[in-house]
Amino acid sequence: GTSRQGIDCSGLMLVSFAEAGVKLPRTSAQQAQQGKRVERDELERGDLIFFATAAKGRVSHAGLVVSTKGGRVRFIHSSSSGGVRIDELSNSYWAPRYLWARRLID
Secondary structure, eight states: OOSTTSOOHHHHHHHHHHHTTOOOOSSHHHHTTSSEEEOGGGOOTTOEEEEOSSSTTSOOEEEEEEEOGGGOOEEEEEETTTEEEEEETTSTTTGGGEEEEEEOOO
């Protein structure tokens, strides 16, 4: 899941942060333990956000905040159904699955 032909969510985060010189572990569950925890209302561009899409309460998906304009949080991620895309955190699918965020770069 780290090639452009088949990148998964954690692979996208790994490659994205590597471009900025930040080394991340491979899985979204491991990535969810990096950096410092950030409250939902304090999200900024560049923060990693994590979701439970498979089992309740367990990290199974990751995204990268790309915009927080007007209180609308948008994030990039790799979706199995839609490829690499940008969605809003307030989306009816993502909002209830949100777990927490981490900041790796201040």
